[in-house]
Amino acid sequence: QTVVTQEPSFSVSPGGTVTLTCVLSSGSVSTTNYPSWYQQTPGQAPRTLIYNTNTRSSGVPDRFSGSILGNKAALTITGAQAEDESDYYCALYVGGGIWLFGGGTKLTVL
Amino acid sequence: EVQLVESGGGLIQPGGSLRLSCAASGFTVRTNYMTWVRQAPGKGLEWVSIIHSAGSTYYADSVKGRFTISRDNSQNTLYLQMNSLRAEDTAVYYCARAFREVGEYYFDYWGQGTLVTVSS
Numbered sequence: 001q002t003v004v005t006q007e008p009s010f011s012v013s014p015g016g017t018v019t020l021t022c023v024l025s026s027g028s029v030s031t032t033n034y035p036s037w038y039q040q041t042p043g044q045a046p047r048t049l050i051y052n053t054n055t056r057s058s059g060v061p062d063r064f065s066g067s068i069l070g071n072k073a074a075l076t077i078t079g080a081q082a083e084d085e086s087d088y089y090c091a092l093y094v095g096g097g098i099w100l101f102g103g104g105t106k107l108t109v110l
Numbered sequence: 111e112v113q114l115v116e117s118g119g120g121l122i123q124p125g126g127s128l129r130l131s132c133a134a135s136g137f138t139v140r141t142n143y144m145t146w147v148r149q150a151p152g153k154g155l156e157w158v159s160i161i162h163s164a165g166s167t168y169y170a171d172s173v174k175g176r177f178t179i180s181r182d183n184s185q186n187t188l189y190l191q192m193n194s195l196r197a198e199d200t201a202v203y204y205c206a207r208a209f210r211e212v213g214e215y216y217f218d219y220w221g222q223g224t225l226v227t228v229s230s
Contacts, residue, residue: 001171034215038155045204045223046147046155051216089155093215097160097168099145104154 002026004092006102012080012109020105021072022090028071033092035073037066040087040104049088050075077107085109112136112219114205119224126195126228132188132205132221140183143208145217146190148201156201159190160208173199195228202226 005023012018022035029035035053038046048057050066053073063079073090090102118130132144146158159169159179167179178191188205202223209218 036216038217040155045220046206046217048216048218048220051209051218052214057218087154091155091157091217097162097166098170099157099160101147101155101157 002094002100004090004100004102006088006090006105008103009106009108012077012084012107014080014082014109016080017076017078018080018107019069019074019076020088020090020107021069021074022092022102023072024092024094024100026094029068029073029092031068033073033094035066035068036091037064037073037075038089038091040089046089080107080109082109112207114207114219114221116203116205116221116224119203119226121227121229122195123230124196124228127191127193128195128226130190130192130203130205130224130226132190134186134188134207137207139181139186139188143210144179144181144188145206145208146179146188147204147206147217148199149204149223150198150201153201158203161188163210192226195226197228200226200228 003025037050040046054066065076089104113135115133145160161179176194180189204223205221206217207219
């Protein structure tokens with residue numbers, strides 16, 4: 001059974017840089033998995049941040065960037081701000097019509 | 111303006127059935143891919159099902175054979191028929207549009223969700 005794994009939690013100082021990753025158990029993440037990233041605060045619907053590996057959604061600050069690092073998808077926040085404290089989820093298309101979400105990373109900014 | 115509004119959630123006994131609706135505005139459901147994603151209390155997002163513009167449907171293993179995704183083109187509405195419900199199906203259910211073009215595939219618009227609670 002294929003699973004997608006993210007760091008359960010991460011902490012970053014205000015103004016600091018953090019990279020969250022997304023690992024596919026069945027192999028390397030590539031652009032054909034259409035990696036995307038979603039931000040969610042408690043009680044709210046997810047917000048689309050990054051899609052197609054590295055494209056920012058409309059209105060998303062440029063401190064958010066996506067990439068593939070080695071065999072993983074990655075979300076980097078450069079110059080983290082207090083309002084970035086949220087849960088972050090990656091999603092991967094694994095073929096056969098199926099999508100998988102990672103378990104999410106709870107980011108603390110302090 | 112694109113909007114997705116879910117409805118139909120509620121309290122249901124184990125083994126029961128429920129149909130969720132997702133009314134779309136600002137775009138045509140029939141010509142888009144549409145998906146359901148759920149989130150159990152205190153847990154992460156879980157992809158549930160998708161319907162392609164051509165009508166193909168796909169499901170997570172956890173719901174295959176129990177849930178059915180469909181759409182009503184005249185109502186511009188997406189549905190999720192949930193049968194044989196279990197306690198572990200308790201979650202907020204979100205509908206989302208899955209934007210699909212050559213080289214692009216992602217969930218771009220999300221509804222606010224509807225809560226389904228399966229309990230006796």
